[in-house]
Amino acid sequence: MYIHTTLPLYTSPEPISDPDTWIEQRRNIRTMTISVEALKNAAQASDEFKKSFQLLLEDKFTLARANALLADIESLIKVAEDIKKATNSSTTGE
Numbered sequence: 300m301y302i303h304t305t306l307p308l309y310t311s312p313e314p315i316s317d318p319d320t321w322i323e324q325r326r327n328i329r330t331m332t333i334s335v336e337a338l339k340n341a342a343q344a345s346d347e348f349k350k351s352f353q354l355l356l357e358d359k360f361t362l363a364r365a366n367a368l369l370a371d372i373e374s375l376i377k378v379a380e381d382i383k384k385a386t387n388s389s390t391t392g393e
Contacts, residue, residue, distance in 0.1 A: 347371050
């Protein structure tokens, strides 16, 4: 019985020339989905920055809002650090 498929092959007819590099690249690709979620959170934090700034201009900025703003800043710093780490590890082979 012959089955024809239009799906791409997930195997290569030739062996992987450098398995360690392939594994590291695959790991980087798989972990980038985590970064996508972090970027989504960063975008939400950016919206909160805008709201906080508006409240500050209207003299309605509260201590609770300041604490939330600090948490958002920490979130953005973490995203930046994660992106930097991922970029450095993919370019240096760490």
